[in-house]
Structures are given as structure tokens and as C-alpha cells.
Amino acid sequence: MRNTRKFSAPEPSMRRLPAYLHVLMRLLKENCLFVSCTFIAQEMHLDPTQVRKDLALTGIVGKPRVGYSVVELIEKIKAFLGWDIQWNAFLVGVGNLGTAILGYRQFRTFGLNIVAAFDKDPRRIGKKVFGVNVFSVEKVSLFAREQKIDIGIITVGEEAAQEVADLLVEGLIKGIWNFAPKALVVPPDVIVENAQLSVSLGVLTSKMKLSEKEGNIFR
Amino acid sequence: MRNTRKFSAPEPSMRRLPAYLHVLMRLLKENCLFVSCTFIAQEMHLDPTQVRKDLALTGIVGKPRVGYSVVELIEKIKAFLGWDIQWNAFLVGVGNLGTAILGYRQFRTFGLNIVAAFDKDPRRIGKKVFGVNVFSVEKVSLFAREQKIDIGIITVGEEAAQEVADLLVEGLIKGIWNFAPKALVVPPDVIVENAQLSVSLGVLTSKMKLSEKEGNIFR
Numbered sequence: 001m002r003n004t005r006k007f008s009a010p011e012p013s014m015r016r017l018p019a020y021l022h023v024l025m026r027l028l029k030e031n032c033l034f035v036s037c038t039f040i041a042q043e044m045h046l047d048p049t050q051v052r053k054d055l056a057l058t059g060i061v062g063k064p065r066v067g068y069s070v071v072e073l074i075e076k077i078k079a080f081l082g083w084d085i086q087w088n089a090f091l092v093g094v095g096n097l098g099t100a101i102l103g104y105r106q107f108r109t110f111g112l113n114i115v116a117a118f119d120k121d122p123r124r125i126g127k128k129v130f131g132v133n134v135f136s137v138e139k140v141s142l143f144a145r146e147q148k149i150d151i152g153i154i155t156v157g158e159e160a161a162q163e164v165a166d167l168l169v170e171g172l173i174k175g176i177w178n179f180a181p182k183a184l185v186v187p188p189d190v191i192v193e194n195a196q197l198s199v200s201l202g203v204l205t206s207k208m209k210l211s212e213k214e215g216n217i218f219r
Numbered sequence: 220m221r222n223t224r225k226f227s228a229p230e231p232s233m234r235r236l237p238a239y240l241h242v243l244m245r246l247l248k249e250n251c252l253f254v255s256c257t258f259i260a261q262e263m264h265l266d267p268t269q270v271r272k273d274l275a276l277t278g279i280v281g282k283p284r285v286g287y288s289v290v291e292l293i294e295k296i297k298a299f300l301g302w303d304i305q306w307n308a309f310l311v312g313v314g315n316l317g318t319a320i321l322g323y324r325q326f327r328t329f330g331l332n333i334v335a336a337f338d339k340d341p342r343r344i345g346k347k348v349f350g351v352n353v354f355s356v357e358k359v360s361l362f363a364r365e366q367k368i369d370i371g372i373i374t375v376g377e378e379a380a381q382e383v384a385d386l387l388v389e390g391l392i393k394g395i396w397n398f399a400p401k402a403l404v405v406p407p408d409v410i411v412e413n414a415q416l417s418v419s420l421g422v423l424t425s426k427m428k429l430s431e432k433e434g435n436i437f438r
Contacts, residue, residue: 208369
């Protein structure tokens with residue numbers, strides 16, 4: 001929430017792009033080489049105009065009557081999302097969520113390379129979690145500078161989150177993926193993406209409540 | 220993405236409400252009883268007009284020159300988010316992420332009560348994970364009907380996700396919290412909230428890439 005810098009692309013569009021990618025990967029598997037905006041829109045239950053706008057962000061140009069090249073569209077979306085390059089990351093906080101993230105191999109497909117993990121608990125330091133070494137959090141700034149780390153993943157609790165963010169900023173990281181329920185204060189050139197599960201849960205439960213209120217009877 | 224039902228509240232506002240709640244809980248701890256829109260806006264680096272609009276969704280009315288009652292605002296936001304009632308949930312897929320979610324006690328504060336977990340792996344069935352019993356996924360529909368479960372949490376892989384969603388729908392659940400990278404097809408009265416970590420990662424990495432492109436030099 002602290003990051004109020006404006007980007008040329010609207011966030012709801014950014015949030016839809018990974019789902020487009022999913023549809024396209026499936027089409028590619030089915031040997032489908034061209035796809036229309038209308039088809040994607042139907043697949044995702046979206047408005048075709050919206051889909052056209054979203055895809056235009058990636059710089060792709062469709063061919064009349066042929067549509068988009070599936071391969072090209074996949075490449076353009078990946079490039080837009082920054083999934084065509086490797087991002088080196090450190091993870092701080094090897095609790096349940098941190099461990100789950102370390103174990104989630106699919107992140108590699110998105111270019112996320114978790115180089116090392118950090119914790120303050122001596123019982124965790126020196127161990128390997130899913131092949132990733134766990135170091136003392138005291139070393140995070142130094143190591144991040146040395147290894148030119150791009151992204152810091154914060155999976156510590158609320159109380160320690162700002163302190164960890166400060167250490168990561170000291171380590172010259174460019175982006176923070178924040179899972180702690182805490183609005184972080186960082187310099188304007190550091191990008192924070194808040195990934196608190198509670199936000200997503202709130203969207204679900206508020207929609208469920210609104211849905212009841214607005215007369216969509218369930219059972 | 221399959222759920223195109225329109226709600227009276229815009230999603231970006233819904234996504235900001237948990238963060239407001241955070242600021243307010245801190246104020247309450249500091250014995251601050253009234254708060255202005257401007258103060259919250261400053262704290263969250265947002266536009267005061269935006270904050271006023273977001274908070275108006277909850278039905279709260281501020282008092283001129285006094286602002287909002289912190290206690291009342293907390294209550295109204297919780298009620299809007301559906302965090303004032305208990306939601307009974309089943310979790311399907313006790314892998315790394317599923318385990319992390321079962322271990323995340325804070326969800327209780329948001330009214331999420333994970334009643335039971337399900338898996339297809341015989342090595343997991345019959346075990347307890349963070350105090351939650353793991354049953355065979357075959358039983359999920361029957362148990363969900365019997366116990367009037369509201370929410371199904373899907374933490375299985377992409378391949379099994381639709382099948383699990385079908386079982387949950389059969390179990391008459393009202394909402395699905397979907398962590399699998401798969402656009403689920405469900406009846407229109409079931410609400411799906413997609414919580415794929417890749418979406419959030421995509422927002423981070425695309426902003427980092429845009430930021431470089433748009434001339435914000437980092438180092």
C-alpha cells in the first residue's frame with residue numbers, strides 16, 4: 001500500500017495476464033497455433049474488448065481474421081510479466097508459509113530463483129529446506145549486495161516485517177514480495193507487492209456476504 | 220476468472236479494506252478513539268477521496284471535525300469483509316501450501332474455521348496436520364453436505380483442481396478459495412476467489428520490469 005508509484009499498466013489487467021497465459025499454454029499443447037480475442041474471452045468469461053485491451057499492453061498486434069499467434073502471444077505475455085528473465089531472490093522467514101514457498105517448484109517457470117533463505121531461529125539456521133540453505137538473518141543485507149539479489153520475499157510475522165524490509169533495502173534489492181500483514185515503508189524505488197492471504201480471503205468472504213445480502217439465494 | 224457476477228463493491232476497494240483494518244487495530248492499541256480520513260490516507264499513502272469512498276462501502280458515517288469512531292469503523296469493516304461471522308471450511312490437498320494454510324492460526328481471526336482436510340494420498344489420510352484431521356478426498360462431498368460447509372479451499376495441483384471443485388460443488392459449498400493455477404468452471408451461485416501466488420508474483424515482476432523500462436533507474 002505504500003507504493004503509490006503509477007505504472008503504465010492497470011493492475012487488474014496485470015492480474016489477468018497469468019490466466020491468459022494458462023489458456024494459451026493449453027492451446028499450444030493442443031497444437032492450436034492461432035487464437036482470436038473472442039475465443040480467449042469466452043474461455044475466461046470476460047468481455048472481448050477487455051481482453052483486447054489487456055493483450056495490447058504486451059505490444060502484440062493481431063492479424064485480421066487470423067487472430068494472434070499463440071506462440072508469439074505467450075512470449076509477449078511472459079516478457080510483459082517479466083517471466084522471460086531470471087530473478088534472483090532471498091526468502092526471509094522459514095516458517096510454514098516460507099517452507100511452502102521454498103517447496104513450490106513451479107516458481108522456477110516464472111523465472112523466480114530462490115538463492116538462499118534466512119531465519120533468526122538457530123534451530124533453522126544451517127539447515128537445508130527443499131535444497132535451499134538457511135542462513136542467519138543478520139547476513140541478509142551483506143549477502144544480497146554480494147550476490148546482486150533482485151527480490152526479497154518476506155514470510156516473517158507482522159512484528160519483524162519492517163525490520164526485515166529495512167535489511168533487504170540495505171541489501172539493494174529492487175522488489176519485495178511481502179506476505180506479512182504489515183504495510184511496509186520503503187524508498188520509492190523499491191517495489192512492494194503485498195501478497196497477504198488475508199486480502200484474498202477478504203475478497204472471497206465479502207463477496208459471499210454481499211451475495212447473500214443482494215439476494216442471491218444459495219440453497 | 221469464471222465468475223463474472225457483478226458486485227456492488229469494486230474489487231480494488233475490497234482489497235484495501237484489510238489494510239485499513241490493520242491501521243485501525245494499531246490505533247486502537249494506542250488508545251486512539253477517533254480517526255480522520257486524511258490520517259488513514261497518509262498512513263497508507265493513498266488519496267483521501269479514495270479512502271472516503273472505500274470506507275463508505277461499509278456504511279459508516281463520519282462525524283464532522285471528529286472523524287470516524289475507530290471501534291465502529293473496525294466493526295463495520297469486519298462486517299463488510301464477512302469477518303464478523305464464522306465460515307466453516309474444508310481444505311483439499313495437504314501438500315506444502317495446504318499444510319502452511321492449516322498451520323496459519325491467524326485465519327481464525329478472520330472467521331475461517333478449517334474443519335477438516337482431505338487428500339488422495341493414503342500416507343496422509345488418517346493423520347492430523349496442525350490438529351486438523353485428514354480424510355480421503357472421496358468423502359469430501361458427503362462430509363461437506365452433512366456439516367454444512369461454506370468454503371472449500373483448493374490446494375491441489377492444476378490437474379486435479381477442476382475435479383476437486385466439482386466435488387465441493389456437489390457438497391453444496393458456497394465459495395471456493397482456489398490456490399491451483401486453473402480457471403475453475405462452477406455454477407454461477409458459487410463464488411470463486413483465485414489466490415494463485417503466481418498472479419501476485421506477476422504483478423511484482425511486471426512492475427519491476429516496467430520500472431526499469433520507464434526509466435526509474437535502481438542502482
